[in-house]
Amino acid sequence: MNGADFRGISVHNFSEKILEQVVHFHVMKLDGGFFLWVGSAPVLSNLAVSLNSKYDSMPLSTLVMGDPSETTASSLAQRLGNLNPFYHFFHSFMSPKKTKLELFLLFLSVSFNYHQIFLWKHSSYTLNNPFSICLQDKLHNSSVTHYST
Amino acid sequence: MSEPIIRSKKTQREINGIPTEVVCTEFSNYIFVVLTQFGKIGTLVSVTPDSRSNDISTPPFSTKVLLGKDEPMTHVCAKNLAMFVSQEAGNRSVLLGLALKDSSIETIKEMKEVIKSCQVW
Numbered sequence: 001m002n003g004a005d006f007r008g009i010s011v012h013n014f015s016e017k018i019l020e021q022v023v024h025f026h027v028m029k030l031d032g033g034f035f036l037w038v039g040s041a042p043v044l045s046n047l048a049v050s051l052n053s054k055y056d057s058m059p060l061s062t063l064v065m066g067d068p069s070e071t072t073a074s075s076l077a078q079r080l081g082n083l084n085p086f087y088h089f090f091h092s093f094m095s096p097k098k099t100k101l102e103l104f105l106l107f108l109s110v111s112f113n114y115h116q117i118f119l120w121k122h123s124s125y126t127l128n129n130p131f132s133i134c135l136q137d138k139l140h141n142s143s144v145t146h147y148s149t
Numbered sequence: 150m151s152e153p154i155i156r157s158k159k160t161q162r163e164i165n166g167i168p169t170e171v172v173c174t175e176f177s178n179y180i181f182v183v184l185t186q187f188g189k190i191g192t193l194v195s196v197t198p199d200s201r202s203n204d205i206s207t208p209p210f211s212t213k214v215l216l217g218k219d220e221p222m223t224h225v226c227a228k229n230l231a232m233f234v235s236q237e238a239g240n241r242s243v244l245l246g247l248a249l250k251d252s253s254i255e256t257i258k259e260m261k262e263v264i265k266s267c268q269v270w
Contacts (some may be wrong), residue, residue, distance in 0.1 A: 013153035026155040032187025042154045044176040064215045
């Protein structure tokens with residue numbers, strides 16, 4: 001999905017109930033990367049960017065905007081950056097203070113190596129189409145957890 | 150089907166022969182404008198109106214390059230492109246992603262019109 005294959009920026013919006021809270025996702029697919037926003041209120045904060053470098057097997061990530069003590073955005077961006085060597089991610093995570101959702105997403109980012117995230121692999125995504133977040137723990141080869149509509 | 154809580158509009162135009170894409174996204178605290186001729190977000194600039202308002206003239210704006218090369222031209226372009234957006238959007242800050250092959254005055258003028266056509270504020 002780089003260079004010649006790129007067909008223009010596309011935008012995808014969807015929402016999902018995670019742990020009894022409605023979480024909204026906004027994805028902007030770019031040439032060789034994504035902008036991902038996750039949150040429950042339409043506020044832009046904690047913007048992190050990650051990109052792959054030849055100097056480290058882990059993607060580099062940095063917080064471009066927001067509270068540096070909130071490491072969720074950067075670490076998630078880094079994890080997402082690991083998915084595909086050619087992608088870089090902008091990720092903005094609006095964390096409602098001390099809710100189960102934050103703990104859940106923190107748990108995901110800290111405990112698992114994302115194997116695949118299918119949030120944007122559906123070619124024509126609308127709110128009615130199903131999506132799934134597929135997580136697989138590389139270390140333990142454990143079972144896959146699906147969250148699907 | 151409910152409306153997404155993040156409103157966005159996008160368009161694609163040819164400006165000076167170069168395919169250009171604009172995506173405007175509305176957040177409660179920011180208007181996020183991506184103006185690109187590379188398909189990528191590019192240099193991230195935050196354009197913020199200063200809180201001290203001056204009734205006589207337009208309030209001053211501060212521009213800060215958050216990601217990318219910090220050049221005087223970047224600040225000039227960002228201010229030119231984003232000032233009207235901020236003012237029309239109730240003095241909200243603008244996060245501008247700028248990736249231009251051509252940043253001449255005529256192009257910037259045309260780009261303002263394209264941004265207007267993607268108004269989400």
